[in-house]
Amino acid sequence: MDKLTVICPVLVKVRVTDGYKQKLSTGIQQAIRQIDVQMQHLEFQARRVVAELERQNPQGIPAARQQFEQERSRRLEARQKLLDKLKEVARLAPGEEVVHGQLQSLMELKVGDRWQEVAGMEVILEDGVIVEIRPTGGNVADG
Known part of the structure; x- marks a missing residue:
């Protein structure tokens, strides 16, 4: 063979x-804005769920708050990673x-x-x- x-x-x-850096930065900034919108929606949803639990099942409030806080932390971590990536892009030569x-x-x-x-x-x-x-x-x- x-x-x-x-x-x-x-x-x-x-x-x-410069065009590549701009395109990459724009995409990252858009992803950050999307996470910000998701965070606002999550906060609204958390207030709504807690209000509902106050009426129907007050014992469930701590567990619900903990779950929302975990989700909030996960999104904040993702947002921070995107901010770090944005800084890396700015440093590209x-x-x-x-x-x-x-x-x-x-x-x-x-x-x-x-x-x-x-x-x-x-x-x-x-x-x-x-x-x-x-x-x-x-x-x-x-x-």
């Missing part, structure tokens, strides 16, 4: 531009490459291929356009 087709990972990276995701590709290996060149590939995007396809295995020692 002198050739083999295998499934290989393809790393997708994005080259940072133009031209820097960041991992966007991973795909899989079929690759044909042949006897005589250089392992460093076929061990993995990465695709570089800039403003939504593929600007480079290159091997990732350049630092792998010969084996």
Whole structure:
């Protein structure tokens, strides 16, 4: 056998531009606003449930409050993570490459291929356009 087709990972990276940073920041800010709306809805719902429990089952109020507080804490934690991510985006330098995701590709290996060149590939995007396809295995020692 002198050739083999295998499934290989393809790393997708994005080259940072001002447009990329703006798009990413806008998406994160939108997610933060959505969490804020959810928090307002949760507070309204909590007041409504507590008022209902006061009339029907006052013993259930502490458990309901605890459940709402857990949900509130979970959303506050998610909001804080988004704020941290927003700070990270602000620190990205133009031209820097960041991992966007991973795909899989079929690759044909042949006897005589250089392992460093076929061990993995990465695709570089800039403003939504593929600007480079290159091997990732350049630092792998010969084996």
